[in-house]
Amino acid sequence: MAPSTPTARLFLLDGSSLAYRAYFALPETIATQDGFPTNALYGFSQMLLKIVAEFEPAAVVVAWDAREKTFRHEEYDGYKAQRPKMPDLLSQQWEHLPDLVDAFGFHNLVRAPYEADDILGTLATQAARRGIEAIVVTGDRDTLQLVGEHVSVMATGRGVTDVKMYTPAAVVERYGIAPELIPDFIGFKGDTSDNIPGVPGIGEKTAAALLQQFGSLEAVYDRLEEIGSEKRRALLLEYEEQARLSKRLATMALDVPVGLDVAALMAEAPYRLPAAEVEAVFARWEFASLVRRVRELAAGRAVQAAPTDTPPAEDLPQLVLEEGVGPLAALLEQQETALGWAPADDGQQEFAVAVYAGGRRALAARTDQTGWHGLWRLAAHVVGHEVKGYPGFADAPAPAAFDTALAAHL
Known part of the structure; x- marks a missing residue:
C-alpha cells in the first residue's frame, strides 16, 4: 500500500499576539553583542521554526494589527483602553518582525481599520468554504469562534512554543458551548484583556449555562421571563445593551478585503524553507542555535527527529x-x-x-x-x-x- 499523502494545511498566524507572547515569555536580557534587544525576535523565530519543522505547512500567512484605531473603537471608545503602551524594548524590535516573516517566504498582511483576528477570520472562512484545512495560531481565545470542520485553533500557552489544539470537540469540552457561540459567551461574561464589559456578575459558568439553555444571547433576551432567578433576570435586563454591544465587539469581521486568494495560495504548495534567507536573518540577530536548526531542517534531519526547540x-x-x-x-x-x-x-x-x-x-x-x-x-x-x-x-x-x-x- 502506498503511503498516504499528508493533508495540505494553511497556517494563519496572529503576528501581534505571538510577538507579545514571545516578548513576555523570554528574558529581556537576550540581546546582540552591541546591546540591541532580541528576546521577542528570538521567541518569534522559535515559533516559526516549530511550525515548519513539526507541521510542514503548505502555506503560511501572518496577520498584524494595524497601528490605527479599529472600527471597534468607533463603536466603543473603551475598547482595549486599559492596555498599557507597548514596552520600549518590544517597540524597538517590532519593525523587524515582518522581516523574519519575509525571510521564511511567508505572507505579511495588515489591513486598517481591522485587527489581525479579522484578517485571520476572513482567510479561515475562505479556506473552510473551499474545503481547505486551516490552522489559526494565536494567543487570543476569542478566535475559537472560527473553529469548525475545516478550521482548528492552535492556542499558545506557557512560554513561546507550548500550544493546545482546539477542535470543535475541544471547545465544547473546555467551555461547554459550541465554537460559534464564543461571541455570545463574551457578550455575557466580558473580556478583561480587550476591556469588553459584558454583564457585571456574569462569569464563565453562568454564561455557559445560559447559552446551553437558550442557544444564543438574543434568545436569552427573547425569553427573559423563563429565567428563574429574579436577581439574575433584573441584572440581564439592566445591562442588555451592554451585553449586545459586547457580543458585537467580540464578533470577528469575516469580509476583510485581504487581497489574497487562499486557493491561489495553496496552489503554490508545497512550501520549501528558504534556508539561505533564514540563516542570513538569524545570523544578523546572532541566533547561533537557530542557524544550526535551519541547517538541520534544510538537510531533512529535524523533520525525522523528535520535535524539540532545545539545542x-x-x-x-x-x-x-x-x-x-x-x-x-x-x-x-x-x-x-x-x-x-x-x-x-x-x-x-x-x-x-x-x-x-x-x-x-x-x-x-x-x-x-x-x-x-x-x-x-x-x-x-x-x-x-x-x-x-x-x-x-x-x-x-x-x-x-x-x-x-x-x-x-x-
Whole structure:
C-alpha cells in the first residue's frame, strides 16, 4: 500500500499576539553583542521554526494589527483602553518582525481599520468554504469562534512554543458551548484583556449555562421571563445593551478585503524553507542555535527527529557563552528541568544561574534581576537553599522546589 499523502494545511498566524507572547515569555536580557534587544525576535523565530519543522505547512500567512484605531473603537471608545503602551524594548524590535516573516517566504498582511483576528477570520472562512484545512495560531481565545470542520485553533500557552489544539470537540469540552457561540459567551461574561464589559456578575459558568439553555444571547433576551432567578433576570435586563454591544465587539469581521486568494495560495504548495534567507536573518540577530536548526531542517534531519526547540545538550555550553540566558530559557520551557540560583560573588547586582540539562550536565550563566525573573517564570522546578527567600518567590512561588535548607532538617 502506498503511503498516504499528508493533508495540505494553511497556517494563519496572529503576528501581534505571538510577538507579545514571545516578548513576555523570554528574558529581556537576550540581546546582540552591541546591546540591541532580541528576546521577542528570538521567541518569534522559535515559533516559526516549530511550525515548519513539526507541521510542514503548505502555506503560511501572518496577520498584524494595524497601528490605527479599529472600527471597534468607533463603536466603543473603551475598547482595549486599559492596555498599557507597548514596552520600549518590544517597540524597538517590532519593525523587524515582518522581516523574519519575509525571510521564511511567508505572507505579511495588515489591513486598517481591522485587527489581525479579522484578517485571520476572513482567510479561515475562505479556506473552510473551499474545503481547505486551516490552522489559526494565536494567543487570543476569542478566535475559537472560527473553529469548525475545516478550521482548528492552535492556542499558545506557557512560554513561546507550548500550544493546545482546539477542535470543535475541544471547545465544547473546555467551555461547554459550541465554537460559534464564543461571541455570545463574551457578550455575557466580558473580556478583561480587550476591556469588553459584558454583564457585571456574569462569569464563565453562568454564561455557559445560559447559552446551553437558550442557544444564543438574543434568545436569552427573547425569553427573559423563563429565567428563574429574579436577581439574575433584573441584572440581564439592566445591562442588555451592554451585553449586545459586547457580543458585537467580540464578533470577528469575516469580509476583510485581504487581497489574497487562499486557493491561489495553496496552489503554490508545497512550501520549501528558504534556508539561505533564514540563516542570513538569524545570523544578523546572532541566533547561533537557530542557524544550526535551519541547517538541520534544510538537510531533512529535524523533520525525522523528535520535535524539540532545545539545542542538543552538547551544544548548550557554547551557546550560553554566545547567547547568554537565551538557550537556558529555551531549555526551561521545553523540559521538566530545574533552575538553581546564587547571588554573584563579586558584589555586582547580578545572579549566577544554573539549569540542569540532563545527565551530569548543568549550564551556568550570569544575568541581572530582569533576566532572573524571566527564567523564574519558565521554571518547572527550582533547586536551592532557602528557596522562599529567592527573588520572585513572593509574587509567583515555584511550581515545585527542592530546598536544601529544609532537606538538612529531615
